[in-house]
Amino acid sequence: MTSSIRTFAVPLAVVVALVAGFGFTRPAQDKIDTATPPALVASYNSLADAILAVKATEANLVRAMLDGGHAHAKALLAQAQAAIDAGKKDEAKLRIESLAALVAQLGAEGDNAVAGVRKRLLDGGHHHNAEGEKQGLYEPGYVIVTKTAKANLLAASKAIAQVASAPDKAALDKAWASVDSAWAEISKAR
Numbered sequence: 001m002t003s004s005i006r007t008f009a010v011p012l013a014v015v016v017a018l019v020a021g022f023g024f025t026r027p028a029q030d031k032i033d034t035a036t037p038p039a040l041v042a043s044y045n046s047l048a049d050a051i052l053a054v055k056a057t058e059a060n061l062v063r064a065m066l067d068g069g070h071a072h073a074k075a076l077l078a079q080a081q082a083a084i085d086a087g088k089k090d091e092a093k094l095r096i097e098s099l100a101a102l103v104a105q106l107g108a109e110g111d112n113a114v115a116g117v118r119k120r121l122l123d124g125g126h127h128h129n130a131e132g133e134k135q136g137l138y139e140p141g142y143v144i145v146t147k148t149a150k151a152n153l154l155a156a157s158k159a160i161a162q163v164a165s166a167p168d169k170a171a172l173d174k175a176w177a178s179v180d181s182a183w184a185e186i187s188k189a190r
Contacts, residue, residue, distance in 0.1 A: 062143040073102040084169045092167035100161035107153030152182040
């Protein structure tokens with residue numbers, strides 16, 4: 001029996017010596033590295049850059065839509081004023097009604113097609129101004145137009161629409177002044 005213990009002990013001693021000699025570590029004695037590998041951190045950092053870039057692109061796109069809508073509204077305002085000056089009441093009415101619709105779209109950050117895209121983003125969990133929504137500054141999904149600017153633009157749209165029934169340049173200019181005021185607020189926030 002002693003020889004069988006000796007037979008077993010010799011190979012065991014050789015295995016222990018080999019393991020120690022080849023530098024195999026023993027987990028109980030060595031520190032195990034639990035840090036996230038640098039390559040994974042770098043990849044996650046790249047993903048964060050991409051997500052933030054998409055958010056900035058969304059803001060730029062909405063600004064461009066608003067700028068285009070505002071420029072179009074100003075052109076319709078000038079056309080309506082010219083039609084009033086020329087005594088073309090029907091043309092003025094048409095231009096003023098279209099102007100009222102464009103001003104409402106400025107307040108809503110776009111028309112119904114854009115609202116559908118915003119709803120899709122919200123349904124997917126994307127809230128551009130999540131913190132601003134919590135503070136009551138923004139409607140859900142809105143990117144640039146605050147609740148205050150929206151209310152002011154919608155009120156201006158209603159005032160402009162009322163001018164359409166009896167086109168009058170002074171009344172139109174007065175109603176447009178509210179658009180200018182709201183637009184200044186929107187532009188300042190950029």
